[in-house]
Amino acid sequence: MPPNLDKPLKIIKAASACVWRGDDVLLVQRRKALGHGRWSLPGGKLEGIETAEAAAVRELFEETGVVADLRYFVGSFNAYGDQTTFLISCFTGNFLRGEACAADDAMAVVWVDYRKLAGLDLVPNIETAVRLARDLTSI
Helix, strand or coil, rough: CCCCCCCHHHHHHHHEEEECCEEEEEEECCCCCCCCCCCCCCCEEECCCCCCEEEEEEHEEEEEEEEEEEEEEEEEEEEEEEEEEEEEEEEEEEEEECCCCCCCCCCEEEEHHHHHHHHEEEEECHHHHHHHHHHHCCC
């Protein structure tokens, strides 16, 4: 839900990674207040002059220990917090290496068949991002 526009709005740039291993996509269970306990793509805020793609690669590794070939830009999505809008640039690609484990601000990680996302408590826009990413990677 968009924030109350009667107060100043803070915009934060962020990035996420939609990583594929066959038909499975990597999800993290959020630890932080925005989306706490819900499933999402790994990701987070851009640091300094970091590009969105570099942030997606970094956040993916920090949250899951996974490295992927994030070669495709999926699109930009909004997430709304209290008086904050996160502008999230999503990138997708294939799993390269690493053992997926929860780290940083992830409570849990899971590989899920993309056809079974509807049964999970997802943050907004995840199903759309995964569908678009699937089309881009032609897996």
